[in-house]
Amino acid sequence: AQSVAQPEDQVNVAEGNPLTVKCTYSVSGNPYLFWYVQYPNRGLQFLLKYITGDNLVKGSYGFEAEFNKSQTSFHLKKPSALVSDSALYFCAVRAVVDDMRFGAGTRLTVKP
Amino acid sequence: EAQVTQNPRYLITVTGKKLTVTCSQNMNHEYMSWYRQDPGLGLRQIYYSMNVEVTDKGDVPEGYKVSRKEKRNFPLILESPSPNQTSLYFCASSFSGGSNQPQHFGDGTRLSIL
Numbered sequence: 001a002q003s004v005a006q007p008e009d010q011v012n013v014a015e016g017n018p019l020t021v022k023c024t025y026s027v028s029g030n031p032y033l034f035w036y037v038q039y040p041n042r043g044l045q046f047l048l049k050y051i052t053g054d055n056l057v058k059g060s061y062g063f064e065a066e067f068n069k070s071q072t073s074f075h076l077k078k079p080s081a082l083v084s085d086s087a088l089y090f091c092a093v094r095a096v097v098d099d100m101r102f103g104a105g106t107r108l109t110v111k112p
Numbered sequence: 113e114a115q116v117t118q119n120p121r122y123l124i125t126v127t128g129k130k131l132t133v134t135c136s137q138n139m140n141h142e143y144m145s146w147y148r149q150d151p152g153l154g155l156r157q158i159y160y161s162m163n164v165e166v167t168d169k170g171d172v173p174e175g176y177k178v179s180r181k182e183k184r185n186f187p188l189i190l191e192s193p194s195p196n197q198t199s200l201y202f203c204a205s206s207f208s209g210g211s212n213q214p215q216h217f218g219d220g221t222r223l224s225i226l
Contacts, residue, residue: 004154032212041216043116043202044155052213090154100215102155104148 002027004093006103014111021076022062023091028068030098033074034092035065039103050074081110085111114139118203118218125193126226134219135203141216143209144186145170146178149220150159154203162209174175193225201210 003026022068025031033049036044048059055067065076074091091103121171125131137144145160147170157170161180175197177189186205190197200222204215 005153006182009152034214036217041219043204043219044215046214046218049212049214094212100145104154111146 002093002095002099002101003050003104004091004101006089006106008106009104010062010107010109011053012109012111015023015083016080019078019081019085019110021089021091021108022027023074023076023092023103025072025074027095029095032093032094033061033065034100035074035076036090036092036102037061038088038090040087047076055082061107082107083112086108086110109110115218116203116205116216116218117203118201118221120221121219122222124224127163127194128192131190131200131223133190133203133223134161135186135188135218136184136185137186137203137216138203139205139207139216141205142183142208143213143215144180144203144205145215146176146186146188147204148172149202149204150199158188158201160209167170190223193206195225199222200226 005024034049035047038044048057050057050067058064087106090105094100119134131203141200142163147155156172163166203218206213206215
């Protein structure tokens with residue numbers, strides 16, 4: 001069975017500092033990995049995905065994520081955090097057509 | 113504008129009173145899905161639909177029904193709501209059920225069952 005773990009409920013960073021939101025996964029076969037962001041009172045918005053190829057994936061709003069097969073991780077990163085990046089972030093994995101699994105979410109707070 | 117629209121956004125109701133949450137997408141997507149979001153649990157899939165007249169259970173289907181009579185609409189029906197169905201619900205769609213397709217989400221429906 002597929003599963004996703006986001007080990008941190010909360011991540012706090014100062015504006016301008018780099019940020020990392022962690023995600024590890026468990027899946028049989030090759031995974032398709034996604035990051036979504038959720039702002040208050042809104043649905044999830046797609047940020048980026050890993051399908052195959054380059055392990056470093058670039059997405060919206062300056063975010064990127066690094067796929068590490070040996071560590072089964074897909075951490076979300078940004079070189080310089082903005083206050084407006086404060087939101088709830090979800091990692092998701094999909095290995096079969098009808099089964100996308102989401103992590104529990106990580107709340108990112110960027111302080112001025 | 114491409115979007116997934118859910119209605120209502122908020123609803124407070126009582127145990128046993130049937131309710132329907134509508135979901136409509138204007139992107140001609142084949143795949144649609146319903147999730148519930150609960151603190152500490154992330155999103156859990158309730159039902160999904162690969163295309164018109166094709167629906168299947170997700171992880172937590174008990175107490176819910178769906179239908180897919182038209183491509184654009186995918187209503188979620190609670191025949192006899194109970195307090196444990198109090199949650200935040202999201203409808204999502206994607207071009208197809210393919211594994212590499214990201215989903216587009218509605219803005220959510222917050223249900224409170226008293």
